[in-house]
């Protein structure tokens with residue numbers, strides 16, 4: 001290869017990203033407080049000041065997940081690493097796992113089970129529909145040797161919320177453990193890990209936590225801890241082996257890997273902000289902004305993909321109106337309004353838009369900007385558009401749904 005191929009004509013300079021408004025499926029906007037926390041001095045990952053912060057982080061995570069699980073911490077890696085950590089530790093070769101698939105992420109769970117040498121029994125539901133508890137129960141009846149039930153609580157590819165409480169209750173009745181993906185639900189929709197008796201739960205920093213991507217909060221029940229401690233064979237992944245991770249996030253604080261200290265400051269700040277706001281308030285805020293966006297979009301004749309009772313407030317999947325060049329709309333929103341919305345994935349590619357209202361992105365300014373920008377772009381592209389009508393509808397929705405006062409849940413005591 002000629003040398004010049006290694007040196008592009010453009011002069012390399014400091015990278016200054018543009019200021020965007022992120023209303024796609026994640027990442028969502030990072031809160032300025034979280035960004036500034038990240039810019040604080042780097043500490044050694046075994047510094048006592050840092051390890052004290054780690055303890056607070058575990059407490060804040062227990063609050064966010066509503067659990068008393070001792071084994072609750074952020075994995076160094078994106079949501080996909082949290083997902084993989086659950087499967088590599090809990091699935092042994094030959095194990096049967098019931099996996100529910102109603103979108104992209106259920107498909108990844110199947111892939112994980114198979115790579116661990118397990119057998120995935122797939123419970124299929126249509127894209128845009130929740131996991132059907134009856135089908136899960138039928139699969140468990142037909143597969144009495146199944147060990148685990150895995151499903152996605154909030155399917156980001158379709159905007160559907162499944163009934164985690166009922167699914168976990170069924171799994172328990174058939175003596176199965178549960179692995180639950182809450183990457184998009186944590187902070188945006190109610191999750192009651194202990195009350196629902198979830199065994200393994202994972203999430204991501206960049207969706208409803210107003211934090212940059214790259215960390216994956218996880219929490220495991222005592223049943224999982226016993227299972228992993230008593231494994232016959234070593235976990236095939238050195239990095240994700242819970243027994244080893246425990247050495248660092250537990251009390252002994254032995255070096256495992258260099259924790260991403262500054263990224264963890266960011267997560268600490270974002271979880272602290274969630275605690276200050278109160279989980280219930282955050283859930284209500286996500287719902288209220290969703291209602292307003294919905295009122296505006298419906299005024300524009302845009303229809304939702306998901307039936308109302310299963311809709312995620314933080315991920316609004318809608319049908320692209322007939323005759324609209326969906327790609328060109330997204331291009332103009334980004335170029336002219338610095339506004340990012342999500343395209344459809346998989347079965348929904350080219351047919352669906354996904355409007356994220358997650359974490360710090362779930363706010364009035366974003367709803368209003370999005371509606372007004374969309375009306376203008378439609379109008380510029382020659383689609384009949386009643387300029388201002390969508391914002392008026394959103395305004396009415398806001399006026400009719402005042403936000404309750406912040407009310408904190410109690411913070412569980414420090415674990416060991």
Ligand SMILES: *Cc1c(COP(=O)(O)O)cnc(C)c1O
Nearest residue numbers: 078079080105154156183184204
């Ligand atoms: C985003 C997402 C993931 C993957 O998270 P990454 O941080 O991209 O690895 C997994 N599950 C769901 C439901 C998600 O929305």
